[in-house]
Amino acid sequence: MELESLPDEVIAEIEVRDRWRRATAADGLEFLVTDIGRWPLGRTVRVAFLDGDDQLHADIAEATEQITGACNLTLDFGQNGAGTFRRWTTSDTVLAAEIRVSFDLPGFFSLVGTDSTDSAIGAGGGPVGGNPGQRSLNLGRFAVNRPPTWEGTVRHEFLHALGFHHSHQNMRGTCEGEFRWEDDVGYVPTQDPAGVFVPDAQGRRPGIYTYLAGEPNKWPRAKVDHNLRTVDAPDLVAGPFDTKSVMLYRFPAFFYKSTPSSCAPSGNGQNLSDGDKRGLDLLYPHTMGALADRQARADAVLESLGAGPEGVPGANGGDLAEAYRSRVEELAAAQATGVR
Structure with missing residues (x-):
């Protein structure tokens, strides 16, 4: 089982930036981490493709209609009268689209929300990042062999792209306590010919940490924690735990302590659940009250940014901190303008 994950260097860049944002939010600017990761309300978010043919592009655009039908946001794939769609290239110097899709890298992944256009992510180069010639969302091998559950995968990754x-x-779920993190007592590390950790001769099973350290993932413990363990952070908007959500992984049975597990999916993994739709409406609402509230928070951040050194921490703290600060200003201004 190959799990989705961003490149390690991209994760590291995001973690450094997010620590700065959370420190800033501690001074009362909660907007930094609750709102700027989302696209502005009512925004048209452009999508472009690196590779793949028109039929694949059309199918992906159609699969995302469930998403845009549930929120105050538009995904624009740049379809023209001839049935072709917007494209981007790795040599671009200007963003062709906010979400830049590829099919050529292994696995599935997406940057989350406005990280897709954050130039500090992938600033040192590499295939993935927020810059014009970098991938922000990858659907590996779709161009040659789509998996049977491809529609659910598309919706899963595009929901990441929307935040x-x-x-x-989810801190309100049971997965933290339901996952079998450690090996069965006495487990003897045993691998099959493909390098996957399997039960030993006595039937004792590997835990999640051991299993994911083998093929095809080869994840160290820290990467397992980053991708699987519960996130209890004040900046995340967390609704009720939803076992029907397309955002809930489908794991092998041995990942869980009990059968059936309260953490296991109960939906088909293909279509948005009612909870997914409520989450979209929470992040991108249509009501005027919600629009005005986000505008007020954005204006407060812009006022603080205008205060100079007494405003957002790091205003004079070096090139990287200044890049973070400029990005916050850019996103806050977009939010304030987008909701007027």
């Missing part, structure tokens, strides 16, 4: 996180990391 959703994994359901199994």
Whole structure:
């Protein structure tokens, strides 16, 4: 079982930036981490493709209609009268689209929300990041062999691109206590010919940490924690735990302590659940009150940014901190303008 994950260097860059944002939010600017990861309300978010043919592009655009039908946001794939769709290239110097899709890298992944256009992510180069010639969302091998559950995968990754996180990391769920993190007592590390950790000769099973350290993932413990353990952070908007959500991973039975597990999916993994739709409406509402509230928070951040050194921490704290600060200003201004 190959799990989705961003490249390690991209995760590291995001973690450094997020620590700065949370420190800033501690001074009362909660907007930094609750709102700027989302696209502005009512925004048209452009999508472009690196590779793949027109039929694949059309199918992906159609699969996302469930998403845009549930929120105050538009995904624009740049379809023209000839049935072709917007494209981007790795040599671009200007963003062709906010969400830049590829099919050529292994696995599935997406940057979350406005990280897709954050130039500090992937600033040192590499195939993935927030810059014009970098991928922000990847659907590996779709161009040659789509999996049977491809529609659910598309919706899962595009929900990431709109700001959703994994359901199994929801602090209101049971997954933290339901996952078998450690090996069965006495487990003897045993691998099959493909390098996958399997039960030993006595039937004792590997735990999640051991299993994911083998093929095809080869994840160290820290990466398992980052991708699977519960996130209890004040900046995340967490609704009720939803076992029908397309954002809930489908794991092998041995990942769980009990059968059936309260953490296991109960939906088909293909279509948005009612909870997914409520989450979209929470992040991108249509009501005027919600629009005005976000505008007020954005204006408060812009006022603080205008205060100079007494405003957002790091205003004079070096090139990287200044880049973070400029990005916050850019996103806050977009939010304030977008909701007027």
